[in-house]
Amino acid sequence: MQTLMKKKEKSKWVLRADAGEASVNQKQDTMDAEYKRRFDRHIDELKWLYMEVYQNEWMFDELCKEMYRFYRERKDSLKKMDRAREEKPDWFKKNDMLGMMLYVDNFADNLQGVRSKLDYLKECHVNYVHLMPLLKTPKGRSDGGYAVADFRQVQPELGTMEDLRAVTDACHERDMSVCMDFVMNHTSEDHEWAVRAKQGDGEYMSRYFFFHNYEIPAMFEKTVPQVFPTTAPGNFTYCPENGHYVMTTFYPYQWDLNYRNPRVFNEMMYNFLFFANAGIDVIRIDAVPYIWKELGTDCRNLPRVHTIVRMMRMIGEIVCPGILLLGEVVMEPSKVAPYFGTVEKPECHMLYNVTTMATMWNSLATRDARLLKIQMDILAGLPKDYVFLNYLRCHDDIGWGLDYNTLNHWGMAERPHKQYINDFFTGKAEGSYSRGELYNADPVTGDARFCGTAASMCGVEKAGFEQDEEQMQYAIDRDLMLHAFMFTQSGIPMLYSGDEVGQTNDYTYKEVPEKAPDSRYIHRGKFKWELVDQIREKGSVSERIFHGLEKLEKIRAQEPVFVSNAVFYTLETYEQSIICVVREYEGERLIGLFNFSEFDKTAWINEADGVYQDLITGKEMAAVAVGVPGNGFFWLKRKK
Numbered sequence: 001m002q003t004l005m006k007k008k009e010k011s012k013w014v015l016r017a018d019a020g021e022a023s024v025n026q027k028q029d030t031m032d033a034e035y036k037r038r039f040d041r042h043i044d045e046l047k048w049l050y051m052e053v054y055q056n057e058w059m060f061d062e063l064c065k066e067m068y069r070f071y072r073e074r075k076d077s078l079k080k081m082d083r084a085r086e087e088k089p090d091w092f093k094k095n096d097m098l099g100m101m102l103y104v105d106n107f108a109d110n111l112q113g114v115r116s117k118l119d120y121l122k123e124c125h126v127n128y129v130h131l132m133p134l135l136k137t138p139k140g141r142s143d144g145g146y147a148v149a150d151f152r153q154v155q156p157e158l159g160t161m162e163d164l165r166a167v168t169d170a171c172h173e174r175d176m177s178v179c180m181d182f183v184m185n186h187t188s189e190d191h192e193w194a195v196r197a198k199q200g201d202g203e204y205m206s207r208y209f210f211f212h213n214y215e216i217p218a219m220f221e222k223t224v225p226q227v228f229p230t231t232a233p234g235n236f237t238y239c240p241e242n243g244h245y246v247m248t249t250f251y252p253y254q255w256d257l258n259y260r261n262p263r264v265f266n267e268m269m270y271n272f273l274f275f276a277n278a279g280i281d282v283i284r285i286d287a288v289p290y291i292w293k294e295l296g297t298d299c300r301n302l303p304r305v306h307t308i309v310r311m312m313r314m315i316g317e318i319v320c321p322g323i324l325l326l327g328e329v330v331m332e333p334s335k336v337a338p339y340f341g342t343v344e345k346p347e348c349h350m351l352y353n354v355t356t357m358a359t360m361w362n363s364l365a366t367r368d369a370r371l372l373k374i375q376m377d378i379l380a381g382l383p384k385d386y387v388f389l390n391y392l393r394c395h396d397d398i399g400w401g402l403d404y405n406t407l408n409h410w411g412m413a414e415r416p417h418k419q420y421i422n423d424f425f426t427g428k429a430e431g432s433y434s435r436g437e438l439y440n441a442d443p444v445t446g447d448a449r450f451c452g453t454a455a456s457m458c459g460v461e462k463a464g465f466e467q468d469e470e471q472m473q474y475a476i477d478r479d480l481m482l483h484a485f486m487f488t489q490s491g492i493p494m495l496y497s498g499d500e501v502g503q504t505n506d507y508t509y510k511e512v513p514e515k516a517p518d519s520r521y522i523h524r525g526k527f528k529w530e531l532v533d534q535i536r537e538k539g540s541v542s543e544r545i546f547h548g549l550e551k552l553e554k555i556r557a558q559e560p561v562f563v564s565n566a567v568f569y570t571l572e573t574y575e576q577s578i579i580c581v582v583r584e585y586e587g588e589r590l591i592g593l594f595n596f597s598e599f600d601k602t603a604w605i606n607e608a609d610g611v612y613q614d615l616i617t618g619k620e621m622a623a624v625a626v627g628v629p630g631n632g633f634f635w636l637k638r639k640k
Contacts, residue, residue: 034083035071038321042314045345049311053304054262063266063315070273071319078279081172082322092177092324092349092492093387093564096557099128099179101394102497104158107527111159115167120532122174124500125553128492129171130179130284132395134158138190140514141253144395144524146181146286147188151271161278168279179282179326180275184268185290186254194255198241207264208255209247209293210239216295217245224249224299230442231517249290249299259291259308269315276320283316284326285309285348288339301335309339309347324349326389331355332401340386353379353388353491358398360482361457365424365434367597369579370410371403376570376581379490384565388491392482393457393499397439397449397520415446425450425457433459433475435505437519453523454499455479460541461504472541474598476502478631480548481594485633487556488581488592490564495549496523501531502545555615555635561585574604578628590615591636595628602627612636 043064050060074082085091100121108114114131121129133145136153145155154160168178187194196204211217217236224235227250236245237252247256257264272283292304309327316323327339327348332355341347356375363369379388400421404414423429425436436452455461459475479502487493506525509515534542556562566585573580577597583590591612593603607623614621615635623636 035068035318038318042318046311046314046318049307050262053307054265056262059262059266063269066266066270067273067315067319070270070277074277074320077169077172078277078320078322082320085322090565095560095562095564097128097492097564098125098553098557099130099389099492099494100124100126100497100500101130101132101179101391101494102527103132103395103524104134106524107497110157111154111163111167115163115170118170118174118176121176124495125550125557126495127175128177128179128282128494130282130494131167133181133183134164135183138188138253141188141190141251143251143254144518144520146183147186147190147251147254148183149188149190150192152274165278168281172279177281178279179284180280181284181286182272182275183286184257185287186248186250186256189253189255191255197246197255198239200242205242205244206261207258209258210242210244211236211246212244214245217247219295220247220293220299223296228440230440247293250287256293257291258293259304265308265311269312272312273315273319276316276323281322282324282326282350284328285312286328288327288348289329289331289335301331301338306338306341306347310341310345313341313347326350326352328352329354330399330401332403337382337386340383343385350387350389350492353390353489355401356388356489357391357394358401359403360392360485361398361425362400362402362421363579363596364457364478364482365421365429367599368576369594369596370576371406372596373570373579374403374406376489376568376579380569384490384567387564388489389494390486390489390491391494391496392486393454393496393523394494395496395520395524397451399449418448419446422448422450425452427462433462433471435461437505437522439519451519451522453503453505454482454496455502455545456505456523458482460502464504464541474631476541476544476548477629478598479545480552481596481631481633483549484552484635485579485581485592485594487552487562488583488594488635490566490568492564493556498525498527498531500546500549501528501535501542503528503531551616559588559590559615559637561588561590561637571605571607575601577601578603580605587640589638591623591638592633593626593628593636594633595631598630600627600629609638611639613639 047060104111104114108117134154135148136150136155137145137147138149141147154164171178193204193207197208220235226233232251235247235249237248239246248254249256259265275283289301289305291308292302293299294302313325325348329336329339329351336351339348339351359372359375363372400418407417422438424432425434427435435456436450438448439451441448458478459471463472463475505522509521515521531542534540535546537543561583563585566583568581568583571580571582578593578595578601580603581592595601603626605623611620612623615637
C-alpha cells in the first residue's frame with residue numbers, strides 16, 4: 001500500500017512504496033504516481049510559504065497527510081475529470097461558457113428540485129451553475145447564507161450532502177460545472193468553534209480575534225473602514241458570555257477567523273477539499289481581501305492574503321487540479337488584478353468584473369458611456385489570460401464604486417452624482433423608467449447602494465404597470481443591449497436567475513419579518529415558473545427577452561472571436577452615448593456598437609476595411625458613420 005513518508009534528510013515530503021510491500025494494484029500505482037508528480041511540483045514552494053507564515057512543521061506535516069487522504073478519497077469520475085482539465089487547462093476560457101447564479105430554495109425549493117430542473121438550465125444554454133450559499137446557517141442571522149454554522153452540512157430544508165453530490169453528478173453528466181461559495185473570512189457565532197470560544201476555551205478563542213478590553217479594538221477602528229456603517233456599525237462586538245470583544249467585520253453574528261493560527265488555515269483547507277470531493281468545480285472565495293488582519297492597516301488586500309490564496313491554489317493543483325478558484329474582490333481593476341497572481345505563481349483562476357457592472361448602469365442612467373470606455377480600455381490592457389466573470393445583476397446590492405476622479409474632472413461631483421444615480425434607479429428622477437430600492441443608505445454621507453432586478457431597472461416593471469407597449473419594447477431593447485454588451489466583454493457571462501425571463505422586483509419580502517429590514521431581498525424573490533410557460537407565448541415579455549438572449553448566446557458560442565483571450569479594444573465614436581468595442585481573433589474582426597441612450601445616435605467611426613454583416617439581423621453594412629437606434633446595438637462582423 002502506498003504511503004506518504006517524510007524524507008528527513010531533505011526535510012520535505014515524498015511518496016514511495018513501503019519496502020515490505022512488493023505487490024500493488026497497477027491502477028493504484030498509477031494514481032499514486034500521478035499524485036507524486038503533482039506533489040513534487042509544488043512541495044518546495046508550499047512548504048516555504050507555510051513555514052514563512054506559521055513556522056510550524058508539525059502542522060505542515062498534518063496538512064500534507066490530509067491532502068493525500070482527500071486525494072485517495074476522491075472518486076474516480078472526478079479524478080478522470082481532473083486529468084482531462086490538466087490536459088486542457090484553458091477549458092473554461094471557451095466562447096460557449098455561460099453561467100447562471102441561483103438560490104436553491106427560490107429556484108426549485110431544494111436540491112432535489114434543482115436536479116429536476118437541470119434540463120431547463122440546458123435550454124437556457126447554461127453550462128456553469130452557481131448555487132448560492134446553501135450550508136447550515138442560523139435562521140434570522142444568516143446574511144443570506146454567508147454566516148456558516150457548519151461547513152459540512154447543508155441547510156436541512158434544502159437537503160443533505162448526498163443531495164448536493166447527486167446534483168453535481170447530474171450536472172457533470174450534462175457537461176455542466178457547479179460553483180459554490182466558500183466563506184473563508186468568518187463563521188457564524190453558532191459555529192462549533194464560536195460556541196466553544198463563548199465558553200472561554202482558549203484553543204477556540206485563538207481561532208478568532210478576541211480582546212479582553214476595548215483598547216486594541218479602538219486602535220483597529222482608527223484605520224479599518226466600516227462595511228455596513230448604518231446597519232452594522234463598527235468592526236467589533238462585545239461577547240457577554242466570555243467578557244471579551246470579538247472582531248466582526250461584517251455583522252455581529254459573523255466572527256472573523258484568525259488566519260495567523262495554522263489550525264484555522266488547515267481546517268479551512270480541509271473544508272475546501274471536502275467541497276471539491278463533493279463534486280464542486282468552482283470554489284468562490286467569499287470576501288477574500290479581508291482574510292488577513294494587521295493592526296495599523298485597513299485590513300484589506302494585505303500581502304499575506306495573497307500568500308494564503310497562493311497556497312490554496314497549490315493545494316488544489318496537487319489534490320484536485322480540475323477545480324477553479326473564483327475570487328470575490330469587489331474593487332477597481334488595479335486592486336482586483338493582483339489576485340490573478342503571476343504566470344509563475346498564479347492565484348485565482350477567475351475574478352469578478354464588479355466595477356464594469358456598476359459603470360454599465362451608470363452609463364444607462366447618465367446616457368454617457370465615456371466612463372465605461374475608460375473602464376474597457378483598462379481591461380484591454382490586462383493580460384489576455386485573465387478571466388473575468390461579467391454580469392449585470394447578482395444576489396447583492398450595487399455599490400457605486402465609480403471613477404470619481406474622472407467624473408469630478410468632467411464637472412460631476414461625487415455626492416450629487418451618487419444622489420442622481422440613486423434617484424434615477426429608484427424612479428424619482430425625471431425621465432426615469434427604473435424601479436428599485438436603496439440599501440444601507442447613510443443620510444450623513446449620502447452614500448447608498450441600490451437593489452433591483454435587471455428587468456425592473458431597465459423599465460419592464462414600470463411599462464407593465466402602466467400597460468405601455470411602446471415603453472415595454474424600449475425596456476426589452478435596453479435589457480438585451482446590456483446583455484449583448486456583457487457578452488461582448490472577455491470572460492464568462494453570468495446570468496442571474498430570473499433575468500432570462502424578465503422577472504421584476506418582488507416586494508413580498510416586506511411581509512417576512514427576518515427579510516423586511518434587508519432590501520436586497522427585492523431581487524432575491526421566488527423564481528416565477530409561470531414566466532417560463534410564457535416563453536412559448538409569441539409576443540409575451542418573457543418570450544421576447546428569453547429568445548432575444550438565446551439568439552445572443554448561440555451567436556457567441558458559434559463565433560471564435562468571442563473566446564476569452566481574443567484581442568479587444570475600443571474605438572472613439574465621438575458620441576458620448578455610444579461605446580464601440582472591437583474583438584479580433586485569428587483574422588476575424590467584430591465591431592460591437594452599443595447605444596446607452598434611448599435616442600437614435602450616430603457612431604462616428606470610419607472602419608473602411610471591408611464589408612461588415614450584423615450578426616443579429618444578417619444585414620450587410622459599412623462600418624462608417626453607423627446610425628444606432630435608441631438603446632440598440634450591432635455586432636458587426638467583417639466579411640472575408
